[in-house]
Amino acid sequence: MRTFIIKANEAHTRADFRLNDLPGTSGRIDLLCRVLNSAFLLSHGFRKNVRVWLLLYGPPNPPKAIRFEGPKLKVRLNPDERSTAKLIMKVLKAGEDLREPGKEIEVYPGLYVSNRTFEDVIRLTVKNSALYYLHEDGKPIGELSFPQNVAFVLGDHKGLSREDEAFLDNIAERVSVGRKSYLASHVVTYVNIFLDSLPNPP
Numbered sequence: 001m002r003t004f005i006i007k008a009n010e011a012h013t014r015a016d017f018r019l020n021d022l023p024g025t026s027g028r029i030d031l032l033c034r035v036l037n038s039a040f041l042l043s044h045g046f047r048k049n050v051r052v053w054l055l056l057y058g059p060p061n062p063p064k065a066i067r068f069e070g071p072k073l074k075v076r077l078n079p080d081e082r083s084t085a086k087l088i089m090k091v092l093k094a095g096e097d098l099r100e101p102g103k104e105i106e107v108y109p110g111l112y113v114s115n116r117t118f119e120d121v122i123r124l125t126v127k128n129s130a131l132y133y134l135h136e137d138g139k140p141i142g143e144l145s146f147p148q149n150v151a152f153v154l155g156d157h158k159g160l161s162r163e164d165e166a167f168l169d170n171i172a173e174r175v176s177v178g179r180k181s182y183l184a185s186h187v188v189t190y191v192n193i194f195l196d197s198l199p200n201p202p
């Protein structure tokens, strides 16, 4: 199983944004849609062995955690950002009245919303996956060997905060796909294609 965890510092936690202006009104949910596209979509296909956690920390009710569980997912993800953003809107609406931190609602088969924090999700993930923090200065991805369950953490357009990085320091190995700073969605694409090329891909 491949897990991607992205912390979106400004992504709105209520469906109050405009689909016609995602970058300007949603706190960069457009970026999250592209990450989903890179994580799941193949040409005429869908990666069932992928899980994505979107951790939304923007206004007005952070945090909201949205989990896309590839093996169970029934909703169709299309390549365009607009339809994916519409789906995120529906999930946020379903989770609007959630109060309990540990409760997760299954909005559609394989698609969940909760008030879990970044730390909650990391703690949950390390129970059964090797954790990596995608970072420009990490160890080159080609020098690592990966087990069957892998999880990659990445930041949004602003990257992770110092506090988030300090939290990850002893539990996630830093991995780099190159020395330049790439778009989050491009990094996810690269990681997927790199893992596909391994003799025993996770």
Ligand SMILES: C[S@@+](CC[C@H](N)C(=O)[O-])C[C@H]1O[C@@H](n2cnc3c(N)ncnc32)[C@H](O)[C@@H]1O
Residues within 6 Å of the ligand: 133, 134, 135, 136, 137, 153, 154, 155, 156, 157, 158, 159, 160, 175, 176, 177, 178, 179, 180, 181, 182, 183, 184, 187
């Ligand atoms: C657009 S970048 C963020 C750039 C931001 N200026 C920063 O300082 O982090 C989004 C995320 O992609 C990942 N990333 C970008 N370039 C990378 C690279 N060369 N290797 C591994 N991960 C990378 C990191 O997790 C980063 O937080």
